[in-house]
Amino acid sequence: MRSLVATRTAAAVAATLMLAACGGAPTASPSSGDSGSGREDSDLAVAAAETYAKFNGMSGQERTDELVACAEEEGQLNVYTSNTDMEDLIDVFSDEYDIEVNNYRAGSESVLQRLLQEDEAGYYGADVFETNALELGVADQEGLLHPYESELRDSVLEQGRQSEGWTATRFNAFVVGWNTDNVKPGEEPTSLEQLAGPEWKGRISMEVGDVDWFTALHDYYVDEQGMSEDEYTDLMTRLASNSQVVKGHTVQGELLSAGQFDVGVSLYSHTVDKAAAEGAPVAWRPASGEPVQPIISRPNGIGLVKTATNPCAAMLFVDFELTGGQDVFKEAFRIGSVEGTDNPLSAFETFAVPEEKLLEDPDTWNKAYEDLLANGQAID
């Protein structure tokens, strides 16, 4: 009995070794197609690539009609997502089309893990992958995504189509928000520099995982505004020394409306807007004047999976997210990615999170933010 167990374990370990060795090799470019798992040659991938190419080359009503017909014939769609509004999206989508949608949703890291694991094992469960920029970037780098082309993609804000492998559908915007009971009109913060001052001691809040926000601000202040590294570190350290550090944006939003602190420096705009709509005393835009700028934006998007079982439905769903889906996002207080629609990102100065930098060297930025919080908090 025991030897059987041992053999199985050894086999599993050996398999891990081989996969680790393969996976460890850098995949040069998204379209290199030299993945070790046989993904590109699978019948599924070949068929899907053909379908994708066909519709990428078409346009207008003809494309739409044919795509809908093909997708409804497939009749199914498997979505892997970290988007918590997905159920609402699917409700609208299924009302419109005769397609059954299976929705796997989890934290962005878990969804990515699942996609990678399944791909390694040659189990192809996903048709579309819908999550944050960083995880989409990884999937693209690993060669899992197929480019999506259409007139709709061309209507997406430019910062939302930086990568060929995926297309932004909405944005997370980091804003400075406050409790309107504790910060009276006229006293609203106007800049981060101001919030680093002694009068805000203990009244502001930072979030423990917002490394992306921190990195974006670094590039904004240092590269754009000509601040020195030391000046930036000093600014952020003073900010941290004024801060209560929390974990999780939902908890941060709740504590802000409860008055645990007066200002959050890296809140999601949709968290604030949603709470305000419920009547909570929170805001990120002052009654008069402008919000604290820059607003840090980070895209969330969707990519077509190369090994999709239902490639037509996958493409139709991307179409949908860029049309009818935009309204669903707006109802959830999200910022859509399609240009023109009274988008706050067009109205104010925004700065995008430098995705490549974070992808290339996450450790440096994680460490810098971690140290900064700890050092700042150590100051009395």
Place this chain on the structure above:
Amino acid sequence: MTLTSPPVRAEERTEPTGSTGASPSRRKLPLSPKFFIVAGVAAAIGYLALVPLGYLLWGTFFDAEGFDLGGFERAYGSGRMGELWGNSLAFAGGSAFLSLTVGTTLAYLNVRTAVPFKALFFAASIVPLIVPGILYTVSWIFLASPQIGLLNNFLEPVFGTAPFNIFSIWGMIWVEGLHSSPIVFLLMVAAFRSMDPSLEESALMSGATRLQTLRRVTLPLVRPALLSSVLVILITSLESFEVPALLGLQNGIYVFTSRIYFVFRSYPRDLQAAGALAVSLLAIAVIGVIIARLLAGRGTKTYQTVTGKGFRPRPLDLGKWRPVVGAGILIYFFATVVGPLLVLIYAALLPYYQAPSAEAFASFTLDNFRQVFEMDSAGRALVNSLVLGISAAVIVMALMSIAAWISVRSTIPGRGIVEQLSFVPLVIPGIVLGVSISFVYLRSPIPIYGTLLILLIAYCTKYMPYGMRYATTSMTQISSELEESAQVSGASWWTTFRRVLLPLLSPGIMAGFVYILVVSFRELSSSLLLYSPGNEVLSILIWEQFENGSFNVLAAIGVLMVVALVIMVTIAYKLGAKVGLRED
């Protein structure tokens, strides 16, 4: 003190089973049911434990280039390591001490004394366990934050500004200790229930005071249970990040897991560094289990209190202390159950959190509950969670009852390994458990991936350590003479196990069952990775609300969980009582 009748050497009793392969006994092929059961259970435990352990060790010590210890350097190579470990140990040690004191005291009072308000114990023992850690912790922020804490507001006129500060190491210990005290309570109730009170009565009659009796007789007898509790709680609080993240970070109290949190954020996941922590905890766990075995083994008979001699637990009269103890229980009940639960219910009824006021009460709404019921998968998720929780609890306790027999009673070579292996999953990070299981079943020819079964396997693995602690603790208390009598009377091993041991083990099995049922409802990390569309469980909904939803809807889910699980557990206890008493 001799506790039992004349000792019989264990070896005489147990026929060599030769099950684990080491002894090539050819004289008698041991193909009895006993052989199959024992070998099957040992194999199942080995399999469940070794899959994630193999994955973990591999990931920790090897990278694409070969053997590598870089993970340890990244995990431990920080100038602030001393401070981090100091905080971690203070937090874990403090929590263990608090939960041990509280859990043991309550269990003793509940089982052994004629204490008032016994019905409250039930709620006090279960509710903190049901409420997800994040909700329990945030409730405490609303109660005892210096800025907005309700308790601070109430008590300010008496004690001056903000007498409580939940954002301190003491606050962390308080919340974690109370949240984990049910583990101890359940273990100790089982232990005290199987204790012959005549031992204490003899001590009292021989002139010992109550305190002396407690210190010299009662507590030494339940040492295995105490040790089990300490071990489990030390390790779980060393691993925990919920409470330190929400209460410690606020004022810059960083623990070791906050380092791991940053290490784990990068892509690709730094499994090596995360594994380095798990391996350290594994070392602590292995040593802990060895100590526990040594202690229990020093005299196999030492803790055997369930003997052939019948006993009827007679509750100790508390005399003049009865009102004092009663008041203490009420205070405890309010602190751990009523306070946090009221805050949760209050938050669940509000559109957003605000301090209690006429205005706040006027805005009460059932909207959050309505939102929960309107979620597409809520009903399905509840059913799935129930099915999984009950199945996992039954399977784990069945396996672990036999494993406890192997570990405590048998003379099978290598029996200690079974206990060690069953403890392994306690130190495996949830995400590693999930990844290792999906790794195996994505490649398995049997279609388990994508079904509820894969979650069941994950839950069984994850809760095996707890099940084993509950089962062994009870097993050490049962005297071997009962088994011997059954066998002398001609009962087979299986009949003896089923008709004699299992009923006697029932307090421990029941406690383990309740524990697993309850905590499986909020298992998050491996559930998220392993479930499939159509197989949602409740924790997926919790995650959604936590990730980007409303804390108030989350509170509503918490309240519903408390209601559902209290009903379930009550039913389980009622059924369990029937099984335990059945005499046929």
